[in-house]
Amino acid sequence: MSHALPLSRLSLLALSTAAALMSGSPAWAQDAPVSKKAAAKKAAALPDLSPEQLANAERVLTGATPCEFNQSVTVSANADKAGYFKINFKGKNYVMAPEPTTTGAVRLEDKKNGVVWLQIANKSMLMNAKIGQRMVDNCVHPSQKI
Numbered sequence: 151m152s153h154a155l156p157l158s159r160l161s162l163l164a165l166s167t168a169a170a171l172m173s174g175s176p177a178w179a180q181d182a183p184v185s186k187k188a189a190a191k192k193a194a195a196l197p198d199l200s201p202e203q204l205a206n207a208e209r210v211l212t213g214a215t216p217c218e219f220n221q222s223v224t225v226s227a228n229a230d231k232a233g234y235f236k237i238n239f240k241g242k243n244y245v246m247a248p249e250p251t252t253t254g255a256v257r258l259e260d261k262k263n264g265v266v267w268l269q270i271a272n273k274s275m276l277m278n279a280k281i282g283q284r285m286v287d288n289c290v291h292p293s294q295k296i
Contacts, residue, residue: 199233199247206248207233209256211269217289223276225258225267237267239276239286272296 199207212225212235221240228234228245235258237244244265246258256269264280274289 196228196231196234196245196247202250203248204233206250206256207235209269210235210248210258211256211274211291211293213291215274215289215291217286219286221286223267223274223286223289235267237265237276 210225212227214222214224216222224238226236226238228236233248235246235248237246237258237260244260244263246260246265246267249257249259251257256267258267258269259265259279264278265285266277266279268275268277269291272290272294273287274291274294275287276285276289277283278285
């Protein structure tokens, strides 16, 4: 009993693979690491922050923060541009900038994706501002525990 593809299917597979290879980089190469030059260009696209935003950035709690329902959010400083932060939740990364508030809360915002990180004295939460819903709540950084 042979498990080989019929010649016509095998030929089509070989031709489509050859065409993909000749048309540019193969699909597996598209996930290659970003060059330093490309990373610098991406960082340059982030606008400079105001002195007030930079002051607010100093109050952001970084690190892994456990949340409700055994979820977690990781907040880290953006290595490419001072004052910006990278938030990782459920495998997605958001680049966020601190925004001024009148309440004293820390607010990080990714305007492109409509995502907001709110940090108050005793907890933090990640919100989808586009639809007005919490993505995750009751995130308590070790320094927020009372």
